[in-house]
Amino acid sequence: MRRITFWFDVVSPFACLAFHRLPQELVGLSYEVAYRPLRRAGLREHWGHGTSAELAPRGVWTLRHAHWTAQRHGIALCTPARLPFEPDALLRLALACGPNRRVVEAVFAHVWRAGGDPCDTSRLATLTAQLAPRRDPAGAAIGAELHAATDEAIGRGVFDVPSFELDGRLFWGLDALPMLRAALAGEAWFDGPDWANAGAPPPPAARG
Numbered sequence: 001m002r003r004i005t006f007w008f009d010v011v012s013p014f015a016c017l018a019f020h021r022l023p024q025e026l027v028g029l030s031y032e033v034a035y036r037p038l039r040r041a042g043l044r045e046h047w048g049h050g051t052s053a054e055l056a057p058r059g060v061w062t063l064r065h066a067h068w069t070a071q072r073h074g075i076a077l078c079t080p081a082r083l084p085f086e087p088d089a090l091l092r093l094a095l096a097c098g099p100n101r102r103v104v105e106a107v108f109a110h111v112w113r114a115g116g117d118p119c120d121t122s123r124l125a126t127l128t129a130q131l132a133p134r135r136d137p138a139g140a141a142i143g144a145e146l147h148a149a150t151d152e153a154i155g156r157g158v159f160d161v162p163s164f165e166l167d168g169r170l171f172w173g174l175d176a177l178p179m180l181r182a183a184l185a186g187e188a189w190f191d192g193p194d195w196a197n198a199g200a201p202p203p204p205a206a207r208g
Helices: 013-025 040-047 056-072 088-097 101-112 121-131 140-155 174-184 194-198
Strands: 003-008 032-037 163-166 169-172
Touching: 003 013, 013 056, 013 101, 013 174, 032 088, 032 101, 032 140, 040 140, 088 101, 088 121, 088 140, 101 121, 163 174, 169 174
Parallel strands: 003 032
Antiparallel strands: 003 163, 163 169
């Protein structure tokens, strides 16, 4: 069975939407998913691109587009009471639980369905009790794992979330799910030179 690695940060509404759309987009195909939380801020720091919050019109558009996409697919989505927020406690919790689909769904629901402050201590305590992590989310080992996962993702070319990795190939964004399906289904385009050629930079322009 082929494995899809789902790289995500709960701060992204499109990561939440992609999480919910993945089973529908890949229905009928055989696969397993490894859920890998990472720090989106670490990606942005490494690759040098800013956040939607740093550019107000972009942030407004991101939320508007996310809500439109959610209603189009029948997915409940509610903007959290604090945005942006620091997601590390939630990412650590997911790691401490051993992130499976049930855990990741609960963490995304905490942020993008409940509508409250994702960082509220009482809400975090309730979620932690519900998920009953096997390890201490606040422990140094979990913090090191989160840092290492972010570094690993960068090393594999992940530049933003949601990203999906299949057979060493990366697919970025909710709208890449049909492309991921095609690759998983064995579409011939992925077996020849087209994949590599399509991503090759154009030759430098000739100077007269």
